Amino acid sequence: MDTFRVLEIKKSVFENNDRQADLLREELKRNHTFLLNLMSSPGSGKTTTLMATINALKDDLRIGVMEADIDSDVDAATISTSGAKVIQLHTGGMCHLDAGMTRQGLEGLGTENIDLAILENVGNLVCPAEFAVGEDDKGVVLSITEGDDKPMKYPLIFKESAIALLNKADLLPYCNFDMAAAKEDITTLHPGMDVIEVSCTKDQGLDEWCEWLLSRVAAKQKKGE
Amino acid sequence: MDTFRVLEIKKSVFENNDRQADLLREELKRNHTFLLNLMSSPGSGKTTTLMATINALKDDLRIGVMEADIDSDVDAATISTSGAKVIQLHTGGMCHLDAGMTRQGLEGLGTENIDLAILENVGNLVCPAEFAVGEDDKGVVLSITEGDDKPMKYPLIFKESAIALLNKADLLPYCNFDMAAAKEDITTLHPGMDVIEVSCTKDQGLDEWCEWLLSRVAAKQKKGE
Numbered sequence: 466m467d468t469f470r471v472l473e474i475k476k477s478v479f480e481n482n483d484r485q486a487d488l489l490r491e492e493l494k495r496n497h498t499f500l501l502n503l504m505s506s507p508g509s510g511k512t513t514t515l516m517a518t519i520n521a522l523k524d525d526l527r528i529g530v531m532e533a534d535i536d537s538d539v540d541a542a543t544i545s546t547s548g549a550k551v552i553q554l555h556t557g558g559m560c561h562l563d564a565g566m567t568r569q570g571l572e573g574l575g576t577e578n579i580d581l582a583i584l585e586n587v588g589n590l591v592c593p594a595e596f597a598v599g600e601d602d603k604g605v606v607l608s609i610t611e612g613d614d615k616p617m618k619y620p621l622i623f624k625e626s627a628i629a630l631l632n633k634a635d636l637l638p639y640c641n642f643d644m645a646a647a648k649e650d651i652t653t654l655h656p657g658m659d660v661i662e663v664s665c666t667k668d669q670g671l672d673e674w675c676e677w678l679l680s681r682v683a684a685k686q687k688k689g690e
Numbered sequence: 691m692d693t694f695r696v697l698e699i700k701k702s703v704f705e706n707n708d709r710q711a712d713l714l715r716e717e718l719k720r721n722h723t724f725l726l727n728l729m730s731s732p733g734s735g736k737t738t739t740l741m742a743t744i745n746a747l748k749d750d751l752r753i754g755v756m757e758a759d760i761d762s763d764v765d766a767a768t769i770s771t772s773g774a775k776v777i778q779l780h781t782g783g784m785c786h787l788d789a790g791m792t793r794q795g796l797e798g799l800g801t802e803n804i805d806l807a808i809l810e811n812v813g814n815l816v817c818p819a820e821f822a823v824g825e826d827d828k829g830v831v832l833s834i835t836e837g838d839d840k841p842m843k844y845p846l847i848f849k850e851s852a853i854a855l856l857n858k859a860d861l862l863p864y865c866n867f868d869m870a871a872a873k874e875d876i877t878t879l880h881p882g883m884d885v886i887e888v889s890c891t892k893d894q895g896l897d898e899w900c901e902w903l904l905s906r907v908a909a910k911q912k913k914g915e
Contacts, residue, residue: 507731507815507844508836535816537842558846560785560816588843590732591760591785591814610835610858611733617762618813619732621783633835636864 468545471538471553472573477565482596485564489571489599498576499682500567500584502600504622506615507588509608510632512540513665514674515583519547521675522581526682529579531570533562533587540585550574560592567598581682590615594622601685602627609633610640613647620654628659628677635664693770696763696778697798702790707821710789714796714824723801724907725792725809727825729847731840732813734833735857737765738890739899740808744772746900747806751907754804756795758787758812765810775799786817789824806907815840819847826910827852834858835865838872845879853884853902860889 479485493500505511512532519528529550532540541553552574556562562570567584576582584600586593594603605626607615610633616623623629629651637644648660659677663670704710718725730736737757744753754775757765766778777799781787787795792809801807809825811818819828830851832840835858841848848854854876862869873885884902888895 506733506813506836507840508833534843536845537839539839539843558820560814587816588731589785589814589816591812592817595783608733608835610833610861611731614762614764615732618759618764620761636835636861639861639864 469541469551469553470573471555472570473555473557474566474569476557476559477563479565482563486597486599489564489568493576493599496576497686498579498582499685500582500600502584502586502598502603503606504586504593504603505588505606506590506611509606509611510665511585511606512543514606514630514632515544515585516547517665517671518675519549521671522678523548525679526580527578529574529576529582531574531584533585535587550579556587560589561587561596562593562598563596564599581678590619590622594625602681604628604630606630606632609642610636613643616647616650616654623651623654626658630674631660631662633664634662634669635667694766694776694778695798696780697795698780698782699791699794701782701784702788704790707788711822711824714789714793718801718824721801722911723804723807724910725807725825727809727811727823727828728831729811729818729828730813730831731815731836734831734836735890736810736831737768739831739855739857740769740810741772742890742896743900744774746896747903748773750904751805752803754799754801754807756799756809758810760812775804781812785814786812786821787823788821792823806903815844815847819850827906829853829855831855831857834867835861838868841872841875841879848876848879855899856885856887858889859887859894860892
C-alpha cells in the first residue's frame, strides 16, 4: 500500500524560468512556506539526511518533501516512513527541476499547512544549480567519499548554495579527503558560506544543521514573508 | 610547467548528434583507435581507475585520455603523471559531451598513434548517457558509497553501457551496500552486461577490467575496424 503519490511531471512550457521562479516565490511568501532546494551528486546521502532532519524537527515544523527522480520511487517510500508529507516526482528523463516543474510538485504536495518544503532535486552536481525553482535557499550535500577536489570542479553549485553539508564524515579515516582544503576551496568560491561536517548515520553535525534550518524558517515567518 | 593542453571546447552546432557520432566512428575505424566513453557520478573514482589502468596497460597499448570537466585541470594534471597522452577539455558549463565536442577533443589529443582513447566524461549520471560521442563502448563506474539503489534510479546509463565497474569495493564493510541486489538490478536493466567489482586503491578487480579492455581493443583491430 503506497502512502505517497507519484506524479509524472511535464516539461515546462515557460521560456523565462527566472520569472516563473519569482512568481512561485511570491506565492510561497503568502503561504508562509519556506522552500529549500537540496542538491548533490547521486548517492551523497540527501535522503538519509532528510530522514534524520525530519526526525529531529517533526515537533517544531510541519515538513513536506518532494522527491525528484528520473525513475523509481525508493526515496519517497523511504521518506513516507518518517510521517512527513511526501510526493515522488518523476522527471521523464530531465536531469534537473525548473520553476514550472517545481510548481507542479508543490501543487501535488499541497503547501497550505507546510512550514518547510524541501525539494530533493535530481542527483546531479551540474544542471540543477543552473535553474531557480522559487526556493528561499539552495543547499548542497557533498559526500566526503566523492573527493576534496569537487568544489573546484563543480563551482556553480557551491556559488549558488547558502549552505554545504559535508556528509559521511564518519568515513574520513578510510578516504583521502583533505577537509581543510575542501573548506578553503568552498569559502574561496563563496565567501561566508555556511559549511557543516555531518554524518547522518552517526548523528554528527545534525544539531547544527537543524538549528540553521530552524533559524532560516523562523526568519522568513518573522518577516511575515 | 604544464605537460598537457587545456582546450576550451565550443558548443556543437550540429542538430543530428547520432549522425555526427557515426561519422566520428568511421574516422576512428580508419585510425584503428578504440574509443571508450567512461561515465559516472562525480567522485566515483574514474580518474583513479584510469591511473591504475594506464599503469597496468602502458606496455600493451598506446593510450590517450580526454578529461572533460566544467572547470579545473586537476584530472589532466593527475593523468599527465602517468606518462599517457592527455588533454583537458573545458565544457563551458555543459553537463555532458556530444559527438561534435568529442571531435574537438580528439583533434586536440591527436589519435594517429593511439590504440585506446578514453573520454572521461563530465561527472554526471544522467545527461552523458543520452549523447553518443562516436564511442566503441560506453562504460559506467558506480562507487559503492553511492548506494545500491542507483541502477534503478538512473537506468539509462546502465542500459547504454557495455560494462559497469562497482568501485571502492574496499569500503563495503563501512557502507550499507547490497552487492547482490545491485548486480541483480543491473542485469535486470541490461541482461548480459559485464559487471566487475573493483577497488582501484587496493588493486582489486583490475586484472579482470584490463583483460576486458584488451580483448575489446584487440577485437576491433582484428576486424580491421
